[in-house]
Amino acid sequence: MFGYKAQATVGDQAYPAYELRRIISSLNKYLPEPEPKRQLAELFEELNLSRSQLLSSTKVYVWQVHLAMHYARLWLGRSAGALIGQEYQPRDLDLLLPHLSGCANLSDCLVLIINNPQLVGSFSDSVVQDNGDFLSIRWLNTSGLAKEVYCDLFVLSVTALMTVARQLTLAPVQFSVIELSCSANDITIGEDLAADIRFNSDICQWRIAKSWLALPVSTGVSALSVDDGAARDSISEQVINYLRDASPCMPAFATVAAALNMSERTLRRRLANAHCSYQVLLDLVRSQTALALIIQGQLSVSEIAEQMGYSDVCHFRQSFKHWLGLPPGYFRQ
Structure with a gap:
């Protein structure tokens, strides 16, 4: 599982629909009334997608998730990634659920995610490193996303990871270090996510102690069979x-x-x-x-x-x- 992972997706490549559903539901929650109905209707039109199609889909296009995140930043500001990420729950991860139920601890969950990026989606390449008592993952922006969008997606990812990890373990799991390539003025991130949060770094990356990864997990969700959707002509x-x-x-x-x-x-x-x-x-x-x-x-x-x-x-x-x-x-x- 260690080493360089060339797994960034772009354009009309497939991406798990649950991420787009979570972005939309978060916008519906955090946009002030009466804005959600009007603004989300505009967003669905831009996405060339209806609510019913999104609810019944297991896959969407990468560009649709990018576009939704662009509007999330526009409407929610620099807190967009953190607000959306904190709303995740294990039951949201429909494509992952049949596999997640077989994991005994957080380490198993992480190996599953790293080895199966199609189940969770990936906007970025990465380098996974074993640093003794710690494991670290560096994000590499090979798809050329704008820094603001890229950092928003990184914050969404680390927030969602930690939110779900805490629910699976019922423990106060946190990263040892989170590094972001943007400034503290450009992004908001939960202070409890890591013991050390650094801004203006060369790249985005996170590090976690292996002692946290050894914690047992309980999904509390039955291993339902999920149709991952027909192959798309990308x-x-x-x-x-x-x-x-x-x-x-x-x-x-x-x-x-x-x-x-x-x-x-x-x-x-x-x-x-x-x-x-x-x-x-x-x-x-x-x-x-x-x-x-x-x-x-x-x-x-x-x-x-x-x-x-x-x-x-x-x-x-x-x-x-x-x-x-x-x-x-x-x-x-």
């Missing part, structure tokens, strides 16, 4: 898979369109409809390829640049910093 995923097969040499847009049996105009339109672009997918796959090679530690930065088709290592370093906001050498640590 154009984002088709392009990503083609690029990964071609990696480390990235094909031209026209080549990808031809391989997918469509015109360049059609592919561009379908990606736009998925709230995505070829450049976003290209940068995602490039950054994941480079990260994997850097973390493996077998090649120098110059060798990685050459393998990825860069004739100038300086150009590769610039591109890498554009993708992740940090130089390649940072991830050698």
Whole structure:
């Protein structure tokens, strides 16, 4: 379970619907009257989704969750992620429930989540590290989300994780350290989530003591069978898979369109409809390829640049910093 996890999802890739339902229900709770009815009606229209469709779905699109979180920040301010995350309950996690009931302790739950990102959704790549008495997870923004949205989603995630962990264990579980890449003026996070909360860090990450992970859990929910929904025809995923097969040499847009049996105009339109672009997918796959090679530690930065088709290592370093906001050498640590 340790090491680099290239699991970020984008565009019209599938994402668990329960997260979108929780965002919507939180907006309905925290928006002042009479705003919820009008504003949520506008949001559903933007999402191209009805309430009944959302209630009956197990999967939605990644862009729909991004958009809902954008409106949550707009309407609830910097507290959006914390307010939504604290509303989570184990019974909300419909796709996860049949598996969660087989976990004996928090460590089992965490392994389940790390090894099955499709059950919980993932906006980010991550690096899972064993630090002796602690376990840490670094988030890596390979999908190029704006910092504000990215930090909101990170706060939502850590708040939801801790809220559910406390309900499963009936214990005051907390992280040892939470680091955020934004300032305290940009985001609100519950002070009780961690013994140490740090702002303006290079990346978002959290660390937890293994003693907490050893706690036994009780879901209190029967292991119901949940239909994870029919496979979606995701154009984002088709392009990503083609690029990964071609990696480390990235094909031209026209080549990808031809391989997918469509015109360049059609592919561009379908990606736009998925709230995505070829450049976003290209940068995602490039950054994941480079990260994997850097973390493996077998090649120098110059060798990685050459393998990825860069004739100038300086150009590769610039591109890498554009993708992740940090130089390649940072991830050698």
